[in-house]
Amino acid sequence: MPSEFELIARFFARPCDAEPGVVAGPGDDCALLAPSAGSELAVSVDTSVVDVHFPQAAPAVAIGHRALAVALSDLAAMGARARWCALAATLPEADEAWLESFAAGFHALCRRSRVALVGGDVTRGPLSLSVTVHGEVPAGRALRRSGAEAGDILAVTGALGGGRGGLAAWRDGVRDLDDPLLRAYLLPEPRLTAGEVLRELAHAAIDISDGLLADLQHLCTASGVGAALQPEVLPLAEGLTARLGEAAAREAALAGGDDYELLVALPPEALNEAVNRLQTLGLPLTPIGRVVGEPGIHGIDDSTRPTGWQHFPGGTP
Numbered sequence: 001m002p003s004e005f006e007l008i009a010r011f012f013a014r015p016c017d018a019e020p021g022v023v024a025g026p027g028d029d030c031a032l033l034a035p036s037a038g039s040e041l042a043v044s045v046d047t048s049v050v051d052v053h054f055p056q057a058a059p060a061v062a063i064g065h066r067a068l069a070v071a072l073s074d075l076a077a078m079g080a081r082a083r084w085c086a087l088a089a090t091l092p093e094a095d096e097a098w099l100e101s102f103a104a105g106f107h108a109l110c111r112r113s114r115v116a117l118v119g120g121d122v123t124r125g126p127l128s129l130s131v132t133v134h135g136e137v138p139a140g141r142a143l144r145r146s147g148a149e150a151g152d153i154l155a156v157t158g159a160l161g162g163g164r165g166g167l168a169a170w171r172d173g174v175r176d177l178d179d180p181l182l183r184a185y186l187l188p189e190p191r192l193t194a195g196e197v198l199r200e201l202a203h204a205a206i207d208i209s210d211g212l213l214a215d216l217q218h219l220c221t222a223s224g225v226g227a228a229l230q231p232e233v234l235p236l237a238e239g240l241t242a243r244l245g246e247a248a249a250r251e252a253a254l255a256g257g258d259d260y261e262l263l264v265a266l267p268p269e270a271l272n273e274a275v276n277r278l279q280t281l282g283l284p285l286t287p288i289g290r291v292v293g294e295p296g297i298h299g300i301d302d303s304t305r306p307t308g309w310q311h312f313p314g315g316t317p
């Protein structure tokens with residue numbers, strides 16, 4: 001196996017000292033970064049583990065994209081502008097064709113999201129990718145989970161259930177990355193631009209990584225409110241009903257997880273502007289209910305209430 005330094009030099013190091021805010025990129029013990037004046041740093045880390053978060057046989061280009069995308073989604077949820085990232089990769093072997101494809105997927109999303117890869121680490125072991133992302137938000141203006149108010153409209157970007165539907169498509173043998181469900185699962189798009197737009201309009205936001213119901217509950221708990229949901233109006237991912245059938249498609253949209261869309265709570269008077277501004281980004285924003293004062297999620301039949309993804313069900317979150 002080539003050394004860690006050879007792997008980093010060949011597949012991951014990209015000159016980034018010319019990138020905005022990068023005082024020194026890889027090559028010293030730390031990267032040195034200069035946040036913009038008047039901003040706060042938003043920092044998040046996400047680990048993607050083989051056969052837990054993605055199938056071992058998934059295309060390497062998609063694994064590279066996805067590892068970064070799920071981390072960037074948390075910046076989008078706070079309305080932060082993505083700036084820098086670092087990658088810690090644990091690899092079972094140094095398969096050069098695999099690494100080239102993985103790095104292509106990772107770097108392509110870096111370029112599109114204007115994120116500089118400023119550091120990294122390669123170790124040997126079962127395939128696992130940890131991505132730390134740094135974003136910036138004007139001081140005091142981050143979109144928090146805790147700002148929802150009774151009377152707010154709840155709305156979601158894009159469509160729901162694609163993560164679960166794409167996993168089902170993969171298990172059914174679909175391998176074409178142009179398939180809309182497989183794309184939603186393996187090539188999710190972090191809603192960074194939408195997050196920055198919504199930061200100016202919404203009271204609260206969260207990204208839907210654990211499933212709509214679970215993440216709505218997180219938002220409600222943080223805000224000390226409840227929600228009246230209209231499950232019949234949820235926007236379903238393209239091809240979802242055909243793949244799963246009507247009932248399972250509705251459950252996937254409610255609780256499937258891995259959707260990486262944004263759930264926001266907006267004052268009613270801001271809804272039209274939010275819909276129109278996201279429309280210019282080609283992204284639908286669909287109202288799905290309202291924030292209410294009474295805690296709990298209302299509008300869902302308790303006997304069929306699905307639960308969101310948990311790594312350690314029953315344990316402390």
Ligand SMILES: [Mg+2]
Nearest residue numbers: 074077207209
């Ligand atoms: Mg999140």
